Amino acid sequence: MRIIGGVILIVFGIIFLLPEPEGFPILEYHQVTDEPSEPGFEVYNVPPADFAAQLDYLQAEGYTTITLKDFMYAVNGYRTLPEKPIVLTFDDGYEDNYKTMLPILEAHGMTAVVYVITNELGQKNYLKLDELKDMEKRGIEIGSHTADHLPLTELDKITQRRQLRESKIYLEWSGLEPICSLAYPNGAFDSELEEILREENYLTAVTGETGLNTLETNPFELYRVHIRKPCFGLIEFKFRLWKAKFFAKLKAL
Numbered sequence: 290m291r292i293i294g295g296v297i298l299i300v301f302g303i304i305f306l307l308p309e310p311e312g313f314p315i316l317e318y319h320q321v322t323d324e325p326s327e328p329g330f331e332v333y334n335v336p337p338a339d340f341a342a343q344l345d346y347l348q349a350e351g352y353t354t355i356t357l358k359d360f361m362y363a364v365n366g367y368r369t370l371p372e373k374p375i376v377l378t379f380d381d382g383y384e385d386n387y388k389t390m391l392p393i394l395e396a397h398g399m400t401a402v403v404y405v406i407t408n409e410l411g412q413k414n415y416l417k418l419d420e421l422k423d424m425e426k427r428g429i430e431i432g433s434h435t436a437d438h439l440p441l442t443e444l445d446k447i448t449q450r451r452q453l454r455e456s457k458i459y460l461e462w463s464g465l466e467p468i469c470s471l472a473y474p475n476g477a478f479d480s481e482l483e484e485i486l487r488e489e490n491y492l493t494a495v496t497g498e499t500g501l502n503t504l505e506t507n508p509f510e511l512y513r514v515h516i517r518k519p520c521f522g523l524i525e526f527k528f529r530l531w532k533a534k535f536f537a538k539l540k541a542l
């Protein structure tokens with residue numbers, strides 16, 4: 290038992306001592322509110338004060354927020370990324386993203402990507418179309434979280450395509466910029482989805498897998514760092530960023 294413990298300690302020690310991994314984080318948020326919109330969703334809401342403190346920290350650490358369109362411009366060689374990029378993403382399209390999150394974001398001069406479930410738009414606690422348009426005008430990239438938030442890996446090919454196509458077309462025909470990015474509902478994805486996503490003119494897709502991203506990362510399997518309601522304030526936020534680095538080091542081995 291002691292030997293096993295020793296080996297684990299040595300392995301962790303070696304990983305800890307490895308040089309800083311390359312790559313940038315994509316943070317995964319849901320709601321920014323003191324009051325989660327649905328009971329049982331408490332873990333997904335970050336209180337506004339914590340969110341502001343997290344942005345203060347990122348700013349102090351020299352991070353620059355980019356969108357996933359900026360990332361794809363860089364992948365294709367049209368732009369260079371800032372020295373320390375980071376992407377802030379928000380899943381599901383809750384209305385507090387507009388009313389609470391956006392003002393805090395703008396006060397920090399930052400941008401984000403908001404993934405909406407198109408059949409939830411305008412429902413109670415979800416974003417309305419005019420709010421979404423205003424967000425886009427103010428520099429937010431809008432992405433698709435499919436039409437109905439069904440786990441794609443459990444659907445047949447026709448339904449998968451319909452979920453991806455309908456949400457994208459609805460947003461674009463409503464007057465929004467071309468939709469380029471998808472967030473997999475429940476983080477459920479497989480390698481076969483990439484082909485459908487390419488055919489439906491998506492350029493990127495974010496998963497729920499932990500890690501960091503480089504220009505070489507498969508753009509349809511981008512890693513994220515899940516930010517939950519913190520129990521231990523900013524220390525927990527720093528720990529989650531550190532955990533993503535740790536996973537990136539493991540993958541580089």
Ligand SMILES: [Zn+2]
Pocket residue numbers: 380381434438474475
């Ligand atoms: Zn979701």
